[in-house]
Amino acid sequence: MPMPMMTTPLTLTHLMRHADQVNGFAEIVSVTADNPRHRYTYHDAFTRVRKLANALARLGLKQGDTIGTFAWNDYRHFEIYYAVSCSGMVCHTVNPRLFPEQLEYIVNHGEDQWVFVDLTMVPLLESLQEKLPKVQGYVVMTSEAAMPDTTLRNAHCYEQLIEDEPDVFDWPDLDENAPSALCYTSGTTGNPKGVLYTHRSTVLHSLASIAPDVFAISVNDVILPIVPMFHVNGWGLVYSAPMVGAKLVMPGPKMADGETLCALINEEKVTASAGVPTVWLALLNYLNQSGGTIPTLTRLTVGGAACPMVIYEQMRSRYGVDVQIGWGMTEMNPLGTFNGRKPTALESLPEADKAEVSLKAGRPVFGVDIKITNDQGEALPWDGKSTGAIKVRGPWIINDYFHYDGQTLDDDGWFETGDVGCIDEWGMLQITDRLKDVIKSGGEWISSIDLENAAVNHPDVAEAAVVGLPHPKWTERPLLVVVLKEGSSLSAAEAPATLLRWLEGKVAKWWIPDACEVVTELPHTATGKLSKKDIRAQFSNYQWPSQPVSPD
């Protein structure tokens, strides 16, 4: 019996054709190493995508092959995304900030056949190429005029590569479950693991992410994705913006440059943006110092790490920008929850309560099932108090890491995120910790993230970390480790007592750390997150003060 309704596959090819035909008029504006402000339309972009697809075929690349990219957010990277995925190949976006051994592992494990490389990263690839025997050649993403001398094997210039190709291409019919892109997570232990996105997972994620309570992207929007395209497909914005015809503004290598971001926002009339807290702190610093404003920007999305209250407060009160939170991870494509428009009861809270609610991780995006479980794996109630391990499933959640021997899901088919949190009666998720960083004291869990957020709000604290260290009576107790701000008037001697006192009334009394240590620097991972593993190692022989604060 034939299907009653069409079963049109959910592919990026379909998305591309829609964007080209229906939204072809919308613009993509890019900063690149060879052009401070490149500007063209989606229609122009997809015309060049077809030329690039012809070039890929000419290079001998076939369906199923993997193509690596070392690139920033710009129009050529956008073209590569679509030409590769819609040709049935896999677009493997590599995070150039990883350590060289990780980069080598990732390119080899991903079996990248060719690598597209940004002008600024040519030296990096030159230093790596001897370790990348499977890579057949390199394409430098630049014009003929800017093409550098390079020792890269079989190096091509992007513009020359596509110049003479026809702008028509016979796209293959793809299965919606065919892979489209590959992105590695760099855990703090073991080798990076690859997440292989499919056309279906990407299209569904994009469709869910444009909803009014999520990114809320309209044809009228101008989107500035500051989250890198090598980091979970730039949170999908390079798919969702074309889906609705929103103008895209791409900052290229200038992602953490407050001045460039401010100029792009004002000159291109950016309405919405998304990035990690570091980026927003850079922009805030620039605005506060320069006296600049960003009147067209209506909202920004913070993800990738907990959002400091200062971003929320200053962006809203000084610059009129609403701050929204997204939570997810590479294995989730990335969106799991979003804190944008909230249920009316929460929207109408008094400002202080609303600020607190607004910094939570948000409500589940349609498509994502979430549960929180206790140590026995039993689901906990959504009461805003019960805290447990967060597990997810749904059509854009990982099923199996790429070429991986271990077990990706738990025995019930859920993906364990490694995050810990609680969910309230409004479906609002609050992340309280990483499972591996949670502090178990006297049989209860203490949230290191809550303590860090409270500590970092002290005007003299630049950065704070809380780790659990062994304790004879309570199994573990929290230690607060801080970096003081440059020019802080607090002395290292008086800081501990001052900061521990600062926490009083802000967290449960028994959560207050037993001690505080001042350091000049905290260790970070390659992606900029606090490396608690290293902090715990550093304090592995720590002696608690003789009179610890009693936890009861």
Next chain:
Amino acid sequence: MPMPMMTTPLTLTHLMRHADQVNGFAEIVSVTADNPRHRYTYHDAFTRVRKLANALARLGLKQGDTIGTFAWNDYRHFEIYYAVSCSGMVCHTVNPRLFPEQLEYIVNHGEDQWVFVDLTMVPLLESLQEKLPKVQGYVVMTSEAAMPDTTLRNAHCYEQLIEDEPDVFDWPDLDENAPSALCYTSGTTGNPKGVLYTHRSTVLHSLASIAPDVFAISVNDVILPIVPMFHVNGWGLVYSAPMVGAKLVMPGPKMADGETLCALINEEKVTASAGVPTVWLALLNYLNQSGGTIPTLTRLTVGGAACPMVIYEQMRSRYGVDVQIGWGMTEMNPLGTFNGRKPTALESLPEADKAEVSLKAGRPVFGVDIKITNDQGEALPWDGKSTGAIKVRGPWIINDYFHYDGQTLDDDGWFETGDVGCIDEWGMLQITDRLKDVIKSGGEWISSIDLENAAVNHPDVAEAAVVGLPHPKWTERPLLVVVLKEGSSLSAAEAPATLLRWLEGKVAKWWIPDACEVVTELPHTATGKLSKKDIRAQFSNYQWPSQPVSPD
């Protein structure tokens, strides 16, 4: 090799579970024959859905069975939708306004095993039941107290049926392509044809329809679906509102009652609504006469027929309500295009031009491919001028009518909508005619809809139809047929010349009808549309005036 990403099926069961867990707090408010204002939450609703699912199983119903509904928009109909579809059965919504022979055909062709019937429609079913031999029993959607004496065979009371059932149910795992609902189109010729929606088509349609440029539904919205749930699933609003947690307000049998609608909007703080033009004219009349206002309503969607300018103008200028247009049909679940938020260039047009653009059918919703073709089936350019037959395809477009011997799609796999139109460079579709009503004059097409819209804007015209009649020189020429408003000062003798003159400057000169006839009534189909077939029959021996207006 295992799938890299989860392939979680897109089912209404998933949607229901999401709505129950994440959005359970949101309300459903209903008007029913037995309660002027019933109120409960989604969580309450889905608890009763599980009781009903147990009751269906107890009645012996199985996966694949069809359940008929004769019902208005209310909470019990909502419960039936989910209990039936998520049990793997097919929810067959019947339009009670069809002719008895059509109702008999539809219930028998749909193979309805049981029928749920609203209190107000019990007499209708009593009169039909002898012709419905396959129906095993009837459930009257009411409380025990309001249960009527009835001659219906094997009649149950809804509340008694579910009363003692457990509120847990083990939902079956369904294939996403399993059928979920059935709705018949009543063409003007031949038997009605059934469109069998699937879980996948419904979930994807819902997800696409909540987007900011479509219905733009948020958890903060209060939605009043005035389009009946027996008409293409109430345009999907009974799926999309729970998907995001919007409050639902259901008018029950009071769908064309301006006073009830105004009261519901104000008392329940409705923010968005959707319905056919007739409903909005009723509401406008009530507001204009009563001096009422509807300040919470931000936008309304008009579909099902061309939107008269008076609705757009008065709703915006007098009541501050934005008017948006949706275009589609039963075979499209129903959304094909939507005219809500528009590209910036169109949003910033001068008001008169913007009004004209705002009444077009809109831009393709993501997921729907559209083409317009000439008589040779060749795709025409999107230049705003080239007019042709509109064809569609996509994951919520029909593939095969239910138990149908004919061919549903064209040879290239597109569904021919029967509508005629053009699309401009912004992707904006304008419907100019029905293919069977288009007037071919001198080798060119004349839009009967444009002529009717222009004629009906005359203050003395209550309703207007334009049909093409044979003409010795031009193959066909248009005839304008009008009903004058009650109390019109125009005499039947002077009306034709006055109205034809009225059209001058409003349409191309050669489009102006060769004659105008005044009638007291125009024929309509069972769904309230003009029956042009009957009008053409009525004027089949028409003699053109001796001095026709020259078309050149």
